[in-house]
Amino acid sequence: MSHTIALVDDDRNIIASVSLLLESEGYTVRCYHDGSEALRGLTQDPPDMAILDIKMPRMDGMELLQHLRKTSDLPVIFLTSKDDEVDEVLGLRMGADDYIRKPFSQRLLLERIRTLLRRLEARQADTTTPAALSETALIRGDLVLDPARHHVQWKGQTVDLTVTEFLILQGLAQRPGHVKSRDQLIDIAYGEHIYVDDRTIDSHIKRLRKKLRDTDSDFNAIETLYGLGYRYKDA
Numbered sequence: 001m002s003h004t005i006a007l008v009d010d011d012r013n014i015i016a017s018v019s020l021l022l023e024s025e026g027y028t029v030r031c032y033h034d035g036s037e038a039l040r041g042l043t044q045d046p047p048d049m050a051i052l053d054i055k056m057p058r059m060d061g062m063e064l065l066q067h068l069r070k071t072s073d074l075p076v077i078f079l080t081s082k083d084d085e086v087d088e089v090l091g092l093r094m095g096a097d098d099y100i101r102k103p104f105s106q107r108l109l110l111e112r113i114r115t116l117l118r119r120l121e122a123r124q125a126d127t128t129t130p131a132a133l134s135e136t137a138l139i140r141g142d143l144v145l146d147p148a149r150h151h152v153q154w155k156g157q158t159v160d161l162t163v164t165e166f167l168i169l170q171g172l173a174q175r176p177g178h179v180k181s182r183d184q185l186i187d188i189a190y191g192e193h194i195y196v197d198d199r200t201i202d203s204h205i206k207r208l209r210k211k212l213r214d215t216d217s218d219f220n221a222i223e224t225l226y227g228l229g230y231r232y233k234d235a
Contacts, residue, residue, distance in 0.1 A: 008038040009053040035059025049075040119150035177234030
């Protein structure tokens with residue numbers, strides 16, 4: 001099945017390189033150079049997902065996402081060149097599915113796209129019931145993770161996670177009781193040879209805990225070992 005991806009960025013070099021990459025993978029790509037133009041196009045003819053730059057003239061990615069979320073749950077990945085994580089946090093709170101910092105690995109971008117599209121297909125097929133769990137589903141007490149459908153449940157309730165949050169949780173839950181260092185979690189979430197500041201992992205863990213505690217205020221399965229890293233509590 002061919003998917004259509006909207007690419008919104010005022011940097012024509014990024015537009016050219018990323019659209020070429022996506023087209024070589026069989027995706028149909030629609031390109032926009034500013035948020036106002038993109039809003040018209042995405043509203044009139046919605047794609048399957050969108051990749052939005054945060055910093056753009058006329059209408060930035062934040063404002064564009066805000067407009068889109070009024071009528072659509074379109075999967076969205078933010079591209080950001082800013083060092084300040086405030087924009088990333090705001091973007092996730094506003095409904096972005098994930099974000100990638102510039103400069104980024106094309107392999108990483110492709111993996112994020114594939115994961116979000118698999119999740120989209122699962123939602124459309126309504127395959128997120130316990131009976132439809134895949135053979136690769138991971139069950140740890142009250143936690144159920146289904147990598148094939150990017151689906152997470154805690155005590156029977158669905159928890160919506162970004163791709164990065166999902167990968168971190170999966171990495172921790174695969175070996176309960178074993179400590180994962182920040183460097184190991186960076187490799188799990190971003191792949192080797194991708195530089196990410198340690199604080200980024202801490203921020204992801206913080207948001208991951210918050211989402212799970214919003215579901216269950218007593219959630220405490222992710223433990224911090226100061227100076228070492230994190231681990232999933234052994235039941």
